[in-house]
Amino acid sequence: MLLPAPTTAAEAATARLAASALARDGAAADLLAWFDELRSRSYTEVEQIPLDELTGWSTDPASGNIVHDSGRFFVVEGLDVHVPGGPVPRWRQPIINQPETGVLGILVKEFDGVPHLLMQAKVEPGNCNGLQLSPTVQATRSNYTGAHRGRGVPYLEHFTDPAAGAVLADVRQSEQGAWFHQKRNRNMVVEARGEVPVLDGFRWFTLGQVHQLLAADDLVNMDTRTVLSCLPFTGRGVRRAVGSGGDWFRDALLRSCVADEGSRHPDEEVLSWITRARSATDVQTRRIPLAEVDGWRRVDGRIRHDSGRFFDVMGVRVRARGREVDSWTQPMIEAPGPGVVALVVRRIGGVLHALMHGRVEPGFVDVVELAPTVQCKPENYSVLTPAARPPFLDLVLAAAPEDVRFDAVHSEEGGRFYHTRNRYLVVEVPPERELEHPDFRWLTLDQLAGLLRHSHYLNVQARSLVACLHSLICAPAAPTPEVSP
Template sequence: MTAAGLLSSTAERFTRSAEATDSPISPNAGFAAWFAARSAAHSYTVERVPLTELPGWGFEPGTGDLRHTSGRFFGFTGVRVRTDRGDWEQPIIDQPEIGILGLVTRDFGGVPHFLVQAKMEPGNTNLVQLSTTVQATRGNYLRAHQGLPTPHLEHFLPPRPGRVLVDRIQAEHSQWFLGTHNRNMVVETDRSVPIGPDHRWLTLGQLWGLLGHDNLLNSETRTVLSCVPVAAPPANTGDPYRDALRRSLAGPGVDDDLLTWFNDGKGAMEPVARTCGLAEVGGWRLADGGIEHESGRHFRVVGVRVEAPTREVTRWSQPLIEPATPGLYGLLVQRFDGVLRILMHARADAGSSRFTEFGPTVQCCDLGDRPVPFRAEVVAEPGPGVVRHDSLQSEKGGRFLNAVNRYRVVELPADRPVPVPDGYRWLSLRQALDLMAQPDQVNIQARTLLTALLSTW
């Protein structure tokens, strides 16, 4: 089978999974009780510790960078940023590696199911959320921490026993990570997979449904789900919105005009960020045991000591980024001649590795941002718009503390034209998903929102 044929076959099979909104293997009726039991099954402790007293961590002489004494894992350095939204300096996570975020899939009754786990991360607002089968940095799966092996890792490293269906390298949260990437993988097996009480098989339709719940699917699960291909079902539901969305999914993909427009923006932009020592970052200070901006806004870098009996290492200490306020991420959509279009923004962030990525219409990491992002008021207060998705989602609890943001998809009335400023572009859903199949083209916030949009079909 050709590569195109394999992709089409995979998309058709995953479409069956998306249409299966319940499963006899893991019925919806039992999910809430299972998840509550797993969340309460163990006692976890996350205790704040001043950075200057954080075991195993210290500030390097000269640069002032915050590093682990082993030289492994990750650290914090400084960055000077220049974008079309202004210039600034900030601390940023330095983790130059590619981790693995992987889902194992297996057919049950002819329907693909995905193996997820209830996993604790110290920064999650509710500690335990649904994660991928494997969620591991390179340092973790190579056991730099001297802990237990990562369960099910054998499915994602050669010689793996299954077949790789999805393998895409995607960027982390570029506003807080300096060029860090992960492999987003889906690997199929036809063998029985031994699982413990923290694991559960769910269909794509069930996972899409859970995306509408607050703080349930972690950001690692959301980004891998965004890479799962599906085929466009018939636009014959009788619901004008759903049919317009399905036509958008079935429409033509990325063309030369779109790529030229996007690349023109990349070519016109100077390098986004230049690194510097953490001690050289202007406007930031060490205060109250953490690193904070002198205005009290944006975010803090804080230290925590963790006890988690379900993890490969049961005790450790680490720094985390703690945002000052919740963020707002929004996608505006509108129907044009019966086809839904998505308004996306080509933008650069502090850690962007390729200058610009497509982000959502509104990406407001700090609700005190000035200038206010384009159309932020429409996402915050939709007015005549129809809210198609609205949820609170946590961001990467292994690096961020209580980073909870509102994700919202708003459909604008078709009879109200929207003036589009430079850097914004209307895309079909097919074009957005085609771009997402390439590395560093669509940022992680937009990937969550596009998955949320797709789940409303």
């Protein structure tokens, strides 16, 4: 269907982004060659060390909290959680308290009529493979205010003082609510005005090239994925630029981008459901000294749960070239073995809908955020009650290969989490499969985009999967079977 030309600035902006998303050639080969060249003249060494050997960090003798000598960066402390009526009504755990708001920003500039994104090849100590594709700016407030006494953050000025009319996205979003206490980062996309020198370790990519790289394991880091999800990449501008879907899945995905194509639940109903869940869910959290977190203890230089499951708090020593600081030590969270983060999707009236979970995590600012259909590490549930097993986990694990529309292993934030990875999946179920549950709702991509214009509606795992869904919009069409449902 040919849609009319863009009539608003918003439609024109999304049409420009769609043109960039359609430009996909050469991403993987170019990126790998670029990474190889950077590795040939740089290094990063990460060594696991006992927590007692951290330099510049200490364990407070009274509280047991792990704190930096400057009082900046973050604190590893304890959290007491009480969820009356929940599958696990009470527990205590270590958690990272980092109250400052950082900046995650991607700079955009048009070349030959096509917007390009300035991306950074960045090593984080927790990355399992060294270099990953990062935003233009990825910095905590402690970093960009110089608490580390290192070099300045390149391109930061574009985000702290953007030109009028240059901001394409600017919203504070949450981080992992299971491991951070009320952590937020400012997610920004800013269009550059004037010339932008390209520094060593940075390179321009089209949106389509970055989307193409999302299909590869451990190449596009978590901070890039969350910023990409906040792009204004739905609406008639996208539908008009892309045209017809080419196969029924992509056509349903394109229709999901346009509000008047229809949705299972109206926006007002979705907002009321979220507000009701936040109001009715009693989650009581209390920060406590790390020394009072029962069920966890120091073993072999790290903090570990008595069951050996969930996660560890461990230490690393880092030596690197090309970072703001050449060497440092720090505590990190390690959750070994990939978890499962999956979005179940279904065509309703020919429009693709995603089954979103109203999920409680102890570190959320506002009790409940929308999460993927499944978000867990399955082996952790062997020590919990059967009632705690996530709904729809078995459906996802048993999905037939032809029903899996996206499948890649992605790293979580490498600045705080050590070799922590999840398998990200999009699994399609037949249109007649209802899958009703009071804690879940079917939402379109346009509805998710509307929520992403505001803070604390989609968690970081859901935002990663929104970016993955965006990457499928302009992907080559799959072969069409003889009979379509």
